[in-house]
Each structure stands twice: as C-alpha cells, then as structure tokens.
Amino acid sequence: MCDTCGCGQPDEAVTLRKPGQNSHSHLHDHDHHHDQDHSHSHDHSHDHSHDHGRTVEVETNVLEKNNLLAERNRGYFEAKNIFALNLVSSPGAGKTTLLEKTISQIKDKTECAVIEGDQQTMNDAERIAATGAAVIQVNTGTGCHLDSEMVNQGSKELELKDNSILFIENVGNLVCPALFDLGEAHKVVIISVTEGDDKPHKYPTMFSVSDLCIINKTDLLPYVDFNVDKCKEYARQVNPNIKFIEASATKGDGMQKWIDWLLAHSK
C-alpha cells in the first residue's frame, strides 16, 4: 500500500530483510494505479451535480482485502499450530526488550520467530537475532502499521516451524495498528509506567481490541505518577474482558506470569 500521499509512492517502500542479509524483498502483488508523469491541472469546476450517472451498490468493507488475507494467515497459523501474537504499543514502551527477555527464557521449551515492524532500520531485528530466534524485519517506509500482506510474506520467508510461537512486533503506534487484523490469535497491548495512566481513554480502540495488557517498567513506579489501578480501571471501561500482567522486562519482575500465560495459551 502506498501510505505517503497516494501518489507516486512505490510499493518498494516496504522492504523485508533478515539480519545479515544484503538483499531484501518487496511486496509486489498488488496493482498500482499511479502514473508518474501525470498532470494535475483540471479546468472543470467541481460544484456541478455528479448524480446523473448510474449508481452501483456495493456494501463492501474497506478493509476487506486486509481482512481476507488476515484470515488466510490465521488459517495457516492454526494448521501449523503456530501461536501468533500481535504486540502493539507506543514507541518506547519496551516491546523489543520484552521480546528479548521472553525468547531467552522460553527458547529451550518452544521455537520462537519474530516479525519486526518499524518504519526504518534493522536495529530491532538485530537485537532479536542475538537471542537466536528466527527474525525478519519489515520496514514500512512511511507506513504507520503492519498489514496482513506484510505478515503473510514475512511468515513465508521465515519458514515458520510447526508448534512454534510467532511474535509480531507492530510499528510503535497506539492508533493505526488497531484497525489492521494480521491473523494473530491475540493482540497484546504494552503500556509502560512512564506514559500516562489515561492511555486507555486516549487510545480506546487499541485497548478495546486487545486481550491482554502488559504494564511494563513497573520497577520505575516509585519515580513516576503512574497509577496502576487507575490505568486498569480505564482499560476495563473500554474492554471489560481485558487481562493484565504487571512486569518489568529489564528487572524480571512479573515475567514469569507472562511466560506462564504464553505457554498456557500456545498449547
């Protein structure tokens, strides 16, 4: 998809690359309708009525293409018994650190693979690669979210193993990724205590579509104004079924609860 201005932004803006690889792949299989050398000067006015033509009823969900491919991804994951999680948060909430620590703790018990989403850089993929997990970096260019096509291609290139866990680390953004189903079993939203405890009210859609909320960096609670109970209350107002785990990925507090949740749900 062309996320910049809808005009002249090639699909090649999205790249997929594994750490240590010099070449990268692109998303290819959709049509682009832009001409590079078009002129935009129109002399006609736009205030005349356009309703004299023929009306075609469609009733189509705008996200249908994304949703259909997400369902295909979901079917693929189910068939291979792959537990896929879509990790979403603001930038800097600690998703990558959480993943590094998680993979290090569970890699002897279960195979892990990661799709890393960022606008630019291989930094996160390199951090994950150091844990020994299979990883592919999707650079979305100017795009603000992963979509099901990126996950579809990333999954193929990762050659996912049966009975494994796939972590999809979305682009750091509490708005846009909420709308795009990737085929995951659960969305997990991560909020750190250095953010405002009212994030669930400010970004309700993300909290309403997530099944689990990890409150991260709890070791910093003595130094910040974050009220854990209030944050949970706000999140439950948006989504009464949401579950919580309080953790500090860097210090290890609460990590066992998260690991237990993962292993219990991935069976």
Add this chain to the structure above:
Amino acid sequence: MHEMSIAVSIVDIVCKKAKEENAKKINNIVLDVGELSGIMIDALEFGFEAATKSTLADGAQLKINRIQGKAFCKNCDKHFHIENEFTPCPTCDDYNIELLKGKELNIKSFNID
C-alpha cells in the same frame, strides 16, 4: 495517518469494480463511517483526494454517512447512544456493554458514467 492507506484501499476497490461495470468515470463514492471506527474524516478526505489522482475516480466526490454509535447494556438490557468506547450505560452506569453500531467502515455505493 492510516486514513491514507484506507483512502488508497477505497479507491482500489471502487476502481476495480467500476472497470467491471465499464465505467468511463466515477462521479461519487458513498461511505458509511461509524463514529467509533477510528477514522478521522478530515484526514480521510485529504487522503482521498490524493489517492484518486490519475485514476477513474479522479475528481469524484466523497460522500460520507456518519453512523452514530449505538450500544446495548448487558446489565440492564437498555439501548443507548455511545460517543466513545468508555461510556458507561446511562441508566445503570455499568461498563459491560455491547457495541451494536458505530464501527462501520463500508463502501455503500458509487456512481459512474
């Protein structure tokens, strides 16, 4: 700014269907957009204009039906209007509600020559 990729999707979907109808031109596109769909209308309109350039939909008018949020309280069985996802039931103040309307993001129809 996911509205841009949403706008591109709208134009892709409608242009494809319009070609199947042998359209020479798309005059308008009608959408249903729910109040709780997570879409900013201004950003969508801005993105739409850019996304239509040099397509069959170039110059097409975007008509948006805003769909009001409606919810049902599972505690007291009442229906009510909801403007955001953290609104409690106005009757019993419970948050255990089911959203019935307001998440729409649908292309209703389009008009072609």
